[in-house]
Amino acid sequence: MIERVPPAALFISGALVVPFVKGWYRQVLVVALPLLGFMNLLSMPVDTRLTIPFLDFEIVPLRVDRLSLLFGYIFHLITFIAVIYMYRMAETVEYVAGFIYAGAALGATFAGDLFTFFVFWELLTIGSVLLIWARKTREAQAAGFRYLMVHVFGGLVLLAGIVLYIGESGSLEFGRIGLGSVATYLIFLGIGINCAWPVLHSWLTDAYPAATIGGTIFLSAFTTKTAVYALARAFPGTEALVWIGVTMAAFPIFYAVIENDLRRVLAYSLINQVGFMVVGIGIGTELSINGAAAHAFNDVLFKALLFMSVGAVMHRTGTAKATQLGGLYKSMPWTALFCIVGAASISAFPLFSGFVSKSMVMEAAAQGHLTAVWLVLLFASAGVFHHAGIKIPFFAFFGHDAGHRVKEAPFSMLVAMGITALLCVFIGSFPEYLYRILPFPVEYEPYTLSHVLSQTELLFFSALAFTLLLLSGLYPAEIESLNVDSDWFYRKGARVFYRIADKGFNGLNALAERSLVNGLVPLLARLVTNLPVQSAVVFMSVLWRISGLRPDERLVEEKRIRKAFGTGTFSIGVFSLSLAFSVGLLFLFIR
Amino acid sequence: MKKHLFDRPRNVQRLLRSFYGFLILLLLVDVLVVKHGYFPWEEATAFYAVFGFVACVVLVLLAKYVLRPLVMRREDYYD
Structure with missing residues (x-):
């Protein structure tokens, strides 16, 4: 018997069994898989390594260290939450695609060699595109196809880089690579496409809002976070990442302000949050890498919570367009509450999860005297509150009453959102539990009087700006329209x-x-x-x-x-x- | 039809008033507390308040008057 089961193997074999199991058995299976996987993960000591000799190389399908464990935990957690959310709503293909996708993310995360990493990297694309196509609309079909083209291209770039790199270094080891030769630049770019770097990002804002309601929860968690993990593994301290990350944090907020589709607003804010992580990896100190990893962990949760609440609204009303929504706090109060918790978490309010991780990256930038970087990140912090923190809850649940008189979200959705909301508040209130599982020892204290006061001031005066702009009529009205982005090309x-x-x-x-x-x-x-x-x-x-x-x-x-x-x-x-x-x-x- | 919380203008007024009240309180605390930061301007009075307000106004106005005219198209633009 194999002593250690690679997490990916469990998920992917589970995905293949799901179609043959019906009714209650299936529900039990899909909930049991992430739980079993999590226990399997807990039983693995740090620095576990499973190696298989292959020709002159060594294949390492399982390499457990603190960095891969952290991403492993959150990937299991979000799969668990997503299957509860999708209960009775998802079709077979969504479960199969979801588990293949999650398994691929786990496979890439625990891969110790570049070959294994690449195989799972490609599998990510397959799982995710199925979740887009599962929506079965013409729009989803076309967006999925564009998504596939971009990722196939990205995969080829990565493959070319890996082949050249193995030729240069003579080793398959997936460790620190750093920028140097053409090979390393190709790997860097290949990962960057999945990370939604500026100009290379539009596959995300194009396709995520087209996916199924449950599928978006998976999508928001895996592709970009796996890319963040890969950057943290292979390119920590690469200066280019600081500037790439700063751009990612800043430009999407402008688009988010004028976007009408709330799921697309969330897609833009996803890029904005990944920007903070990329900056953290680029700075490359222990504090900043910790910050990037912690923020990735938190982002998976609060971004999923926001996508789940908008998804619940979509499930009930049939639309996610701000122009057709409003006043839903009357009929969906719990969903509204959970959405506000997600909004407070992404905006980094004290006692909510974003507060304890985003500030680590900001602090690292300040310690490194990166004044411009720090100022842009502060601008992005105010901006994210503006578009994700206020705009999403306000236009969906408050604002102009669009007259929807629907039922509250299904119980399973409320349970999934409730668990996630509790986790967001728990991590925000007791950050030491998260800090304990970060890659490096943490000496950071988020709850100083200065920090709490300055962050509260920043957010509340951003809210004042929103209020005054809205009352004065200067705030841009939501318009049923489409905003051209780099996918135009x-x-x-x-x-x-x-x-x-x-x-x-x-x-x-x-x-x-x-x-x-x-x-x-x-x-x-x-x-x-x-x-x-x-x-x-x-x-x-x-x-x-x-x-x-x-x-x-x-x-x-x-x-x-x-x-x-x-x-x-x-x-x-x-x-x-x-x-x-x-x-x-x-x-x-x-x- | 059932009247909900924010259907009554009085409740909206109450919410806004307590919001403005809290802002004033924040500014008072800001003056009293000695702050620490890495940059000199972080210690200036109400730096974060002013930054947050100005940043959001600039963000919205740029998005509305610069970005939107550049990128906005009809919904069927790509069809």
């Missing part, structure tokens, strides 16, 4: 390319048809058909002239010859003579 750009190809190649085609098919070929055919008869007529008319035939007699003779050629009825001598003549002509031309 492959959505419209692809169309421009298509048009060029259409006009160019089809034009060439038409020209070829006109000149070759309709012009040259019939000409040749006529020539070949007429050559013998024409040459016979020319040849014979010379003879007729010599023999002194009158023009009208010549005309009769010519008609006879043409008729003979047309019907194939003429004396053999004339035929062979004219044939010999035309072959002779052809021979002359061809030579």
